[in-house]
Amino acid sequence: MKISGRNFIQGKVVDIKKGATTAHVHIEIAGGVVLTASITNEAVEDLKLEKGKACHALIKASDVMVAVD
Amino acid sequence: MKISGRNFIQGKVVDIKKGATTAHVHIEIAGGVVLTASITNEAVEDLKLEKGKACHALIKASDVMVAVD
Amino acid sequence: MKISGRNFIQGKVVDIKKGATTAHVHIEIAGGVVLTASITNEAVEDLKLEKGKACHALIKASDVMVAVD
Amino acid sequence: MKISGRNFIQGKVVDIKKGATTAHVHIEIAGGVVLTASITNEAVEDLKLEKGKACHALIKASDVMVAVD
Amino acid sequence: MKISGRNFIQGKVVDIKKGATTAHVHIEIAGGVVLTASITNEAVEDLKLEKGKACHALIKASDVMVAVD
Amino acid sequence: MKISGRNFIQGKVVDIKKGATTAHVHIEIAGGVVLTASITNEAVEDLKLEKGKACHALIKASDVMVAVD
Structure with a gap:
C-alpha cells in the first residue's frame, strides 16, 4: 500500500x-528523537501496539509547521 | 516560547x-530523514526560509498516525 | 499494513x-458520495493516481466533525 | 449555513x-460505511447526539489522504 | 445547523x-485580529466569499495549540 | 521564535x-471570545498552564474553515 x-x-x-478513549503513543525514530501520537484506544488494540514494536509514524504534509529562531 | x-x-x-499560494518545504532531520511541510508562501517569506537554514518541524500529537506491517 | x-x-x-503544488482529488465512495482530498502534486504522481483508479480515502478520527440540523 | x-x-x-473529555461518535453513512469522529464530550451534549440521530460528518479536504494498493 | x-x-x-487550487481568506474578528484560512478555490466560489462579507471562522478544538512565553 | x-x-x-490523557483549555481572546484547545495533559504541565496565565492560541491556516449564512 502507498499513502499520499x-x-x-x-x-x-x-x-x-491509554486514557479513557484516547491513547498517547511514543515512537522513537532516528537520532533518538521521540514522537508523540495521539490516537484512539481502538487503534492501539487493532494494531496490537506494544513497547518495542516496529512501526511508522504517518503525518500529512499539511499538518507540519516550521519554526525558526 | 514553549508550545503545546x-x-x-x-x-x-x-x-x-513555492506554488501560487502554498509552498512545500523539505526539512532534513536526524538520520537523513526528510520531512515535507505544506505551508503558506507568506510564512516562507515571514520566516525567511531558504536552503540550509536551521529550523524545527512542529507537529501536534493529534496529527500523528501510526502504521504497522 | 494497518493504520491507526x-x-x-x-x-x-x-x-x-492539479494546481501549482496542491492537487484536489475527487473520490467516489459508496452511495455515489464524492469526497474531496487536498494532497500534494507529488503524492498524485507517486501513487500514480488517475481517473477510474481504485483507492481508499484515509481520515484520522480527530479530523471528523459532526453537524446536526 | 454553508461551510467551506x-x-x-x-x-x-x-x-x-464518551471518555473523560473526548468522545468517539460512530456515524453510519451510505453503503453501510461507519465513520469514527473524535470530538469533545461538550459537543456531544451541545448537539444532543444520541443513537439513531440524523447527522452529517464534516471533514476539511486538507484532512483527507489517499491510499492505493 | 449546529457543528461539533x-x-x-x-x-x-x-x-x-486565490491560487491555482488553494485560496487564502483573511477574516477580521473582534479586536482587529485577522485570521488566515487556507481553503479550496471551489469553497470560495461556493460560499460566494468576497471582501466585506460577514462570515464565521470554524476551527476544531483538536487543531488549536497553546503557546506561552 | 517565529512559527509558520x-x-x-x-x-x-x-x-x-483535564481528562485521562487529553485536556481542554479555554482561552479568552479579544472581544470576550473564548477558544477551546484540545491538547495533551503533558503539554498542560510542561507549559505550566493555569487560570489567568497569559498565552497565545496557535492555529495553522489549513485548519481554519469558513462558514456563511
Whole structure:
C-alpha cells in the first residue's frame, strides 16, 4: 500500500499511555528523537501496539509547521 | 516560547518549492530523514526560509498516525 | 499494513485537478458520495493516481466533525 | 449555513463512547460505511447526539489522504 | 445547523488571495485580529466569499495549540 | 521564535479541564471570545498552564474553515 501522506517515518513504539478513549503513543525514530501520537484506544488494540514494536509514524504534509529562531 | 505541540524536531531546510499560494518545504532531520511541510508562501517569506537554514518541524500529537506491517 | 487512522473508505478516483503544488482529488465512495482530498502534486504522481483508479480515502478520527440540523 | 469544508456526508449516529473529555461518535453513512469522529464530550451534549440521530460528518479536504494498493 | 467544532468565531472577510487550487481568506474578528484560512478555490466560489462579507471562522478544538512565553 | 502557523492569537487561560490523557483549555481572546484547545495533559504541565496565565492560541491556516449564512 502507498499513502499520499508525505511523512512516513520508521521507528518503534517506546511507550503507550491509554486514557479513557484516547491513547498517547511514543515512537522513537532516528537520532533518538521521540514522537508523540495521539490516537484512539481502538487503534492501539487493532494494531496490537506494544513497547518495542516496529512501526511508522504517518503525518500529512499539511499538518507540519516550521519554526525558526 | 514553549508550545503545546508535542513534536518539535530539529532540522534544516533542504528544499523549498513555492506554488501560487502554498509552498512545500523539505526539512532534513536526524538520520537523513526528510520531512515535507505544506505551508503558506507568506510564512516562507515571514520566516525567511531558504536552503540550509536551521529550523524545527512542529507537529501536534493529534496529527500523528501510526502504521504497522 | 494497518493504520491507526480509523476511517479507511473504499472508492475510486473520479477527478483530479492539479494546481501549482496542491492537487484536489475527487473520490467516489459508496452511495455515489464524492469526497474531496487536498494532497500534494507529488503524492498524485507517486501513487500514480488517475481517473477510474481504485483507492481508499484515509481520515484520522480527530479530523471528523459532526453537524446536526 | 454553508461551510467551506468540502466533505459533508449524510448519516446517522450508531454509537457514542464518551471518555473523560473526548468522545468517539460512530456515524453510519451510505453503503453501510461507519465513520469514527473524535470530538469533545461538550459537543456531544451541545448537539444532543444520541443513537439513531440524523447527522452529517464534516471533514476539511486538507484532512483527507489517499491510499492505493 | 449546529457543528461539533468548538470554535465558531464571528468576523468578516477582509481579503482573498486565490491560487491555482488553494485560496487564502483573511477574516477580521473582534479586536482587529485577522485570521488566515487556507481553503479550496471551489469553497470560495461556493460560499460566494468576497471582501466585506460577514462570515464565521470554524476551527476544531483538536487543531488549536497553546503557546506561552 | 517565529512559527509558520499563520494564526497566533493573544489571550489568557480562563479554564482547564483535564481528562485521562487529553485536556481542554479555554482561552479568552479579544472581544470576550473564548477558544477551546484540545491538547495533551503533558503539554498542560510542561507549559505550566493555569487560570489567568497569559498565552497565545496557535492555529495553522489549513485548519481554519469558513462558514456563511
